[in-house]
Amino acid sequence: MNAPRTRVQRRPVHGVLLLDKPLGLSSNQALQKAKWLLRAEKAGHTGTLDPLATGVLPLCFGAATKFSQLHLDADKTYEATARLGVKTSTGDAEGDVIAERPVQVSVDDLARVQAQFTGPLRQVPPMHSALKKDGKALYEYAREGIEIERAPRDVVIHELSVTAIEPELIRIVARVSKGTYIRTLGEDIGEALGCGAHLRSLRRIATGDFGQAQCVTLAALEAMGEDVRLAQLLPPEALVAGHGRVMLGTEDAARFLSGLRRRGDWADADEVAVFGSAPVAFLGTAHVTANELIPGRLLNPIEIQQILLNAPQNAPTCETTP
CATH class of the missing domain: 2.30.130.10 (PUA domain)
Known part of the structure; x- marks a missing residue:
């Protein structure tokens, strides 16, 4: 017989928690865990991260939720690794391999694609994304084998660095505008190099003025006493610091x-x-x-x-x- 669940006594909590989202959790799962730990009445986040992505996820509580839109629109900076020569069905390591090609990439090739993909771009959102069609996420259609037509969107890659880690592995660091898909960027870079690619890892290292060094992990938050947890919150005006x-x-x-x-x-x-x-x-x-x-x-x-x-x-x- 299951033991009865302990009811959490909620309370008004106001502020911004800079969470280092762990691998494997959705943004909403991370939010609900932090909300439970803080016993907060009201909470929201400033844009999602894929379960396979880690890093900076600002969570807003109470009055701070009124200003969360400001960071939905903020530039984001990501660090990713991409495996060259292998394309997958999802654009990342979770998908099935759908194509393999030889890799012959030079330093000059990496410099060329770095220049090519810096500035304004048009991106077609991936099927494996949380964008909705008729109230249903695109990734749900993708799991059913249904391809939905997606309109290209205008995005900006403000800064981009593409460097080799190994002969078939590259590191991508990009500061991008709202709505940019790094998986799509990685795939497009792979195509421009003539060999295809998929993301092996993805980490958000900054959103707006908030960086990864300011973040706390869920594990650390869970280990803290209640007063120390509350002390991790930035005041609501942190969202309007600029x-x-x-x-x-x-x-x-x-x-x-x-x-x-x-x-x-x-x-x-x-x-x-x-x-x-x-x-x-x-x-x-x-x-x-x-x-x-x-x-x-x-x-x-x-x-x-x-x-x-x-x-x-x-x-x-x-x-x-x-």
Whole structure:
């Protein structure tokens, strides 16, 4: 007879956990595990990683989920290894071998494809992806042997390094725009080299300003005491660290939080992070047009109070005042 499951007492948790996602777990499985460990009420992630990929996966809790879209759109940096001369049905090591060709690749060849695949590209998303057609993921169709027509998408490879590790193994490091498939990039590089390729490993080493050195593993998180786990969270404003900052006095902060525009000597800006000054607290985002601060996504007073109670040192490092 199975023992009864212990019910976890959820609580409001606000912040960003930079997780080093392990091999074999889906992004949602990793999220649910971290959510359980933190006993958090609300959680979401900023874009998925394949189960066969590891690395930087920012997880958002509570109020931070309001700003997760900002990192869905952020550039990502990946490190991958690709096996030349062998194509698989999935573009990675999990698939069946569908073609083999001899490998004759020189340093000049690698330099050529590095230049060829740097900059704007058009990519056809792979069938083994989480993109949906009629509410069903493409990889589900692929498992049934059904090929779905996919429209090419425009992506940008901002930086690319392609180097040899062994005669038939290359290392790819790429900083790419949202929506870029590294498996597809690896396959396309293999075709351009005339021998085909598939990915042997894939790791995300950065997303936006967040890097792998800042991440914590699930195993480490599980071994921590509860207070130490909570201390791993970055404040919600970590998601808007690249924004200009506006500091409001008490009266203006209250009106701003109610959705009212404020006037001040601010330069026009597409996005700013707004803080109240007494006490110092992150209020949300806004944009500035013709000296008007126009509210965007806002925290509510209860969320702000909870954040202040749990993270009294949570203050911005710089500010802009009218």
